[in-house]
Amino acid sequence: MSTDRKPGFNTLAIHAGAQPDPATGARVTPIYQTTAFVFDDVDHAAALFNLETFGNIYTRITNPTQAVLEERTAALEGGTAALAVASGHAAQALVFHTLLEPGDEFIAARQLYGGSINQFTYSFKKCGWTVRFADTTDAESFRAALTPKVKAIFVESIANPGGIITDIAAISAIAKEAGVPLIVDNTLATPYLMRPIEYGADIIVHSLTKFLGGHGNSLGGAIVDCGTFDWIKSGRYPTLSTPCASYHGITLAETFGNFAFAIACRVLALRDLGPAISPFNAFLILTGIETLPLRMQRHCDNALKVAEWLVRQDKVAWVNYAGLPDNQYHALAKRYCPKGSGAVFTFGLKGGYEAGIKLVSYVKLFSHLANIGDTRSLIIHPASTTHRQLGDEARVRAGAGPDVVRLSIGLEDVTDLIADLDQALATI
Amino acid sequence: MNHDSYRDAYIADILSSCRTIAMVGASPNASRPSYFAMKYLLTKGFRIFPVNPGQAGKDILGQTVHATLADIPGPVDIVDIFRNSEAALQITRDAIAIGARVVWMQLGVRNDEAVKLAEDAGLKVVMNRCPKIEYGRLSGELSWAGVNSRMISSKRPVLGAKGVQHRVLKATGE
Numbered sequence: 121m122s123t124d125r126k127p128g129f130n131t132l133a134i135h136a137g138a139q140p141d142p143a144t145g146a147r148v149t150p151i152y153q154t155t156a157f158v159f160d161d162v163d164h165a166a167a168l169f170n171l172e173t174f175g176n177i178y179t180r181i182t183n184p185t186q187a188v189l190e191e192r193t194a195a196l197e198g199g200t201a202a203l204a205v206a207s208g209h210a211a212q213a214l215v216f217h218t219l220l221e222p223g224d225e226f227i228a229a230r231q232l233y234g235g236s237i238n239q240f241t242y243s244f245k246k247c248g249w250t251v252r253f254a255d256t257t258d259a260e261s262f263r264a265a266l267t268p269k270v271k272a273i274f275v276e277s278i279a280n281p282g283g284i285i286t287d288i289a290a291i292s293a294i295a296k297e298a299g300v301p302l303i304v305d306n307t308l309a310t311p312y313l314m315r316p317i318e319y320g321a322d323i324i325v326h327s328l329t330k331f332l333g334g335h336g337n338s339l340g341g342a343i344v345d346c347g348t349f350d351w352i353k354s355g356r357y358p359t360l361s362t363p364c365a366s367y368h369g370i371t372l373a374e375t376f377g378n379f380a381f382a383i384a385c386r387v388l389a390l391r392d393l394g395p396a397i398s399p400f401n402a403f404l405i406l407t408g409i410e411t412l413p414l415r416m417q418r419h420c421d422n423a424l425k426v427a428e429w430l431v432r433q434d435k436v437a438w439v440n441y442a443g444l445p446d447n448q449y450h451a452l453a454k455r456y457c458p459k460g461s462g463a464v465f466t467f468g469l470k471g472g473y474e475a476g477i478k479l480v481s482y483v484k485l486f487s488h489l490a491n492i493g494d495t496r497s498l499i500i501h502p503a504s505t506t507h508r509q510l511g512d513e514a515r516v517r518a519g520a521g522p523d524v525v526r527l528s529i530g531l532e533d534v535t536d537l538i539a540d541l542d543q544a545l546a547t548i
Numbered sequence: 549m550n551h552d553s554y555r556d557a558y559i560a561d562i563l564s565s566c567r568t569i570a571m572v573g574a575s576p577n578a579s580r581p582s583y584f585a586m587k588y589l590l591t592k593g594f595r596i597f598p599v600n601p602g603q604a605g606k607d608i609l610g611q612t613v614h615a616t617l618a619d620i621p622g623p624v625d626i627v628d629i630f631r632n633s634e635a636a637l638q639i640t641r642d643a644i645a646i647g648a649r650v651v652w653m654q655l656g657v658r659n660d661e662a663v664k665l666a667e668d669a670g671l672k673v674v675m676n677r678c679p680k681i682e683y684g685r686l687s688g689e690l691s692w693a694g695v696n697s698r699m700i701s702s703k704r705p706v707l708g709a710k711g712v713q714h715r716v717l718k719a720t721g722e
Contacts, residue, residue: 139705191697
């Protein structure tokens with residue numbers, strides 16, 4: 121039992137959510153690779169299905185390995201509860217499915233991961249949810265985008281691909297004025313660098329695939345409930361504040377208090393749409409999280425050195441890394457993520473589109489692939505890959521113009537990383 | 549005593565040392581939070597006396613409903629208030645009168661005057677908490693739902709005596 125001193129971040133990263141297995145004493149969280157769980161009797165089963173008691177029924181709804189990952193993620197973010205799902209995309213889909221009805225609108229920063237832009241623009245439109253884009257570097261543009269139908273605001277804390285730092289507090293003020301929850305995708309920062317709850321976030325999403333899992337081996341996503349939004353007072357989110365037809369009329373926000381949103385995402389959206397995380401993936405991600413503080417610091421320290429080296433190269437036109445002192449987001453970085461500006465950033469080649477394509481084919485240590493947040497350093501030319509499906513203008517607005525190369529700096533010796541970029545640049 | 553946050557040991561000791569709960573504002577409606585809490589706490593071995601003048605003489609979950617706290621035949625450890633914050637004051641006076649040890653107010657229920665009255669009379673008070681959620685949190689069961697229990701421990705959780713997937717709360721000994 122805790123003695124109520126608040127454990128530090130390193131301790132939480134290893135221990136939050138986990139205790140030795142009571143049946144065997146196993147210290148590490150077992151991989152409960154099972155689809156279903158036995159009941160004591162029919163009454164026990166009924167109580168579980170009615171949410172009257174806690175326990176596992178079926179791995180699409182809950183799983184004990186997954187539960188440890190959920191509590192770990194919630195604890196690291198300072199939230200009240202979390203839900204782990206199959207991918208970051210799934211996390212976003214379930215959040216919006218829980219919050220919005222057809223005909224509703226939401227505001228999103230336009231500086232986003234290309235996959236989120238596509239999800240919002242195409243698939244969400246199919247569900248009847250309309251996105252209105254605003255400029256993450258100009259908080260007032262969020263206020264200007266408000267309409268009576270807007271029910272949520274979505275931003276990335278450190279924005280993909282360019283590593284732009286978002287002024288979350290300023291956008292949170294607008295969300296609070298408008299009475300809508302603020303959703304922050306904290307994937308690129310992770311709670312080690314920044315905790316959006318401290319700046320007014322109500323819901324946090326993660327692609328666990330990236331820095332949290334950290335080893336490029338498992339897909340996963342997470343929704344964290346900050347426990348800060350008053351669903352009943354708002355009255356605009358009937359899923360949470362009115363009787364729930366599929367659970368005999370309970371009102372989720374009343375029954376579950378400040379973790380009702382996470383519960384709703386699980387017992388309604390995940391239950392019916394099904395993007396569950398595999399217990400094995402949950403286990404691997406959990407193992408990765410144990411070293412999150414060590415890894416993130418090394419990621420950031422390496423990234424700064426690589427960025428500083430790139431600035432000095434003739435063939436490089438510009439480098440956008442908030443850790444560099446003359447970067448336009450440097451002041452925001454010092455305020456929001458003083459330990460480091462992350463490991464994902466972009467730079468531009470004087471040789472443009474063609475030089476970008478050449479560079480990614482000549483590196484020998486950096487891996488050319490679509491991912492970020494691996495121990496391995498990664499490189500990609502977004503215009504020809506992750507942001508290819510956007511139009512020219514949308515690409516530029518998203519920070520993925522034709523000359524842009526994105527790096528995700530890993531944990532290798534930084535001298536080796538610099539040597540690899542050096543030899544590749546020499547061929548252009 | 550700070551009622552904005554409680555030490556885990558304070559709550560755990562109350563829940564593991566108390567055996568009887570009088571639930572004021574208990575409802576026969578299966579979708580109400582009081583019904584959920586009552587059903588769960590019954591499975592954890594608590595003796596529960598529902599109190600609700602409108603349901604007096606009937607029963608909820610097999611327990612006879614009483615009109616007032618004074619009607620309860622037997623000692624009551626915790627008076628659990630499922631009424632609004634204003635009503636909590638008189639209920640607290642009644643709880644003191646019947647010799648209860650703890651006044652417990654549900655989520656969203658706070659009454660500082662009632663707190664002073666109860667603590668001056670030697671009772672413990674818990675406000676703005678649900679005993680089902682607290683029992684679930686401290687025993688580890690709530691963690692199965694991905695909830696942040698805010699506890700760190702290298703000790704094995706305590707299994708319930710019978711059945712699968714049951715945890716019980718033990719006194720902390722602090």
